[in-house]
Amino acid sequence: MERYSWNWAILVTEPYVYWILSGIVWTILVALAGWVIALALGSVVGVARTLRQPVVRAIVGAYVETFRNVPLLVQIFLWYFVLPELLPAAAGQWLKRDLPHAEFWTAVVSLGTYTACRIGEQVRAGIEAIAKGQTHAGLATGLTLPQVYRHILVPVGFRMTVPALTSEFINIFKNSALALTIGVLELTSRTRQVAEYTYQAIELFTAATVVYALITLIVTFAMRVVERRARLPGMIQSARTGP
């Protein structure tokens, strides 16, 4: 690399600095919006996986296996290019032409549904980790099964899955880079763009690495606070991270 002409000033040169900043904003928007879907849908899926109804179990089981086993990149392509062709013409046309920021929403839905199946598995594991006795005790005290879920299984199960959720939260930020394949100008695509314009690829990718690391460190730190607040005395998790 002795012939590489370094130019770190490129990172603060107009207009490139604004492109990179806007890339950071889009990365955060895609990841956070995807996370809202992932958390909501994931919780429902996780609970449904523990239910006894075979039909429900089959449906959510199929969902988890499909979304977990197909590469995210392929899923994004299917949502973006294939789905509008399968829908009735008017709906497909709306998705392709009239929906504002179609590529953004497609990325959010792809990331959300993909991450949701992973979160669903963790929520299920959290609920299944609770001793069966608690369900029985709840039912014995006169609670209905929905009440047992609402007051015992879900609150406790969720608090046990917080450490696993931290990883998923970090992953969704990193996976959001795939949104560039359908035209979301997030951090990685902006980095590539400026690298192509200026040929200063090393400086730019170094900067992008640092930004991703900072974002995920902030997420880790924030989730630690959540973990500490949500800790259950006497549970495995509190024994591990307890004082």
Added chain:
Amino acid sequence: MRKYFCIVAGALLAVALAGPAAAQEHYGTLKKIKEGGTVGIGHNEDSPPFSFIGKDGKPQGYTMDLCLKIVDGIKAELKMDKLEVRYVPLIATTRIPLLLNGTVDMVCGTTTNNLTRQRQVDFLATTFITGNRILTKKGSGIKDVEDLKGKRVTVNQGTSNEKIIKELDAKLKLGIRFLDTKDQPQGWLALETGRSDAHVTDEVVAFGLISKSKNPEQYEVVGRLFSYDPYSIVVRRDDSAFRLVGNKVLADLFRSGNINAIYDKWLSQINMPMTDMLKIVFQAQALPE
């Protein structure tokens, strides 16, 4: 005195003899190729007819043929019997790092030579000239840049096409709704499925995309050329000895007219005859021996 004179004369003679010998010593890329016995060629995978993977799975194309001619030139220059060619597929982001770190010695694709890029790399003689034009479906009503007002337009991320059309959009206040696609296949897919009204890319690439499509008669390339994009083979900077070998091979091809056969072999595939401008540029670059 006479003895000293002899010594000085002898020393001078030695220096005079050593001088040309030292000049024969290779440096930079030539030295690397001589010592390693291999030359690395970086190519594209999806830029027909310039640089692409053919049906036989091998990299080929117009620029690739020119690079192979240069490989022959290197072999002659270094007086090597055997020179192994290593093919390395490149994408936009790996192109420059892999050239600079020595994985490849030449980038043989569709790279536009511009002055910003020359801060980082060097370019050989111009091998093709194209510019931005608009690829659209027939009957779209789009005839030139001005007709893109308020339309949905795809352009590939990080290309010189993107830079130019976005500057034009701002200057002419067209309010184009851009979709920044990742690469040519996706830009094409967006146009084909009606997600966009037009795709802005190099004229020659547009013709290539049409010739590969299922219904070539449904598409057309419209409007004026709104940029000047000279394609060149990319080499490392500050290596004029290596650049000279490459440019000599190219000048020979331009001077002898052998370039025409190579041009026709590949560019006829997309019905792209040699423009008058390119003919003049080839003539201008046909430097005498």
